[in-house]
Amino acid sequence: MSWLFDPFSLEFVQRALLGGVLVSVLCAVAGTWVIVRGMAFLGEALAHGMLPGVALATVLGVPVLLGAAVSAIAMSLGIGALQRRAKLSYDTSIGLLFVGMLALGVIVISHAGSFATDATAILFGDILAIAPGDLVVLGLAAMIGIGAAILAHRPLVALAIDERVARVLGLAPRVAQAVLVGLVTLAVVASYQAVGSLLVVGLLVAPAVAARQWTARIATTMVLAAVISAAAVVVGLLVSWYAATAAGATIAAAAIAAAGVSWGLRAAVTAARRRTASPLPLAA
Template sequence: MTLLVDALFAPFALEFVQRALLGGVLVAVLCGVVGTWVVIRGMAFLGEALGHGMLPGVALATVLGVPVLVGGAIGATAMSVGVSALQRRGRLSYDTSIGLLFVAMLSLGVIVISFSGNFATDATAILFGDILAISAADLVVLAAACGTGVLVAALAHRRLVALALDTRIAAVLGFRPRLAQAVLVGLVTLAVVASYQAVGSLLVVGLLLAPAVAAGGWTARISSRMLLAAAFGIAAVFTGLLASWHFASAAGASVAAAAIALAGGSTLLRAAVVARGRRRRGAPEGLSAPAVA
């Protein structure tokens, strides 16, 4: 039994896997906090769009040999600013603005990548991440991003709660809903950029949303949901890295798939628990949505 356990967890004896695990944990904590707000506010499409929106910046950084996180941050920021500009001045709906820029930025990113001599290698790393290549310097950047995101979320908590309840309530309470929305978009941008190396631009929304969805049915308090979402995210990183090692699968995709599987399993388990409780009380079956508080 001991030999089996040792063989199962053998990859975590390797330094590069340890860095991947630590980097994944930092990303999971940040995504657990920010992803909770994304789910509550229904901003999944924006998270997906930002993941693709940073593609041109990452691609250009790869071609020029500059830090990819810098390029990703510039690309994602340009995407969020562009969405706001189109919505205000072009009188387009929020989802229409996102959809237009989504395709434009994705196309531009692929065009930039095509100028690289290592198109296939660069495209794979950009689209699906390379968590096993996380370096000590990357860990410092991820730790800073995680700390900044958690701190900003804590400081803006009351504003974000008011925004989630009703923008009119937020305005009446003097919380400036536009500023709160800008802070939330900034947090989503930070989480997407920080998650890039772990799961790439295509799979980032899975790590952002799935842990928050998995945690949603078990608690009605936002702070508790964030903690539980972070725990689910950490479990997904741990499980995904193990699966990647033992089944020779892509590490980033394995982490994202583990997060989705945990969300599905959590939802089914919660439904079973609620149904069993209702049968015991003799109440009609059905699920009620958790309160936002």
């Protein structure tokens, strides 16, 4: 069993594992609400929307997480502004800004010289390069995400049922929507170091989809999604170590595979229960 533990004897792999677990917890909290509200497109849009901020931060030499946060927040505010002022639908607002921000990011990358290595890290992440300071940031982000989800639990549940119900109960659906967008933004930005802007939705959505096959309770889904996501991090790091593949992409692929396996197991269990519950034919 030494092959299972040998990679994790190295300090940088240990940091990658701890960072991946923290990202898993945060993405499980935000991803559960993304699945419940059917907002996976928002997560994808924010992941690509932070590309220009990351690219500009890299060119200017400022912290990339700061650039990612500013860009993602600007996009989320832009979505709300287009909805209110231009009277566009939610999907249309996301689609316009999604393409616009992605194009702006590509323009910045193409204009800067000697940007190939940085562009790879931006798009696909570099979880093995997580530093001790990054772990502190991820820990704070996870605590903020969990705290926000706990404080806004009732408004978020009411919003998931019906916005009109939330308004009648005085639970401020607009505030709940802002909290949800903030959670997704926080998860996307925090996960950037691990899996990059292209693959972050894999950790945001896939573990929650896998967990949702087994439970309908919000809290239980979050816990199970965090466990599944952490397992995907372990499997992804091991596979990338021995197969010499990109760690972030392998982790995202493991999370997607977990969702497929969970769906298959659930279908098999349901079929077995139906066979067991079906009445035996009467003898002639």
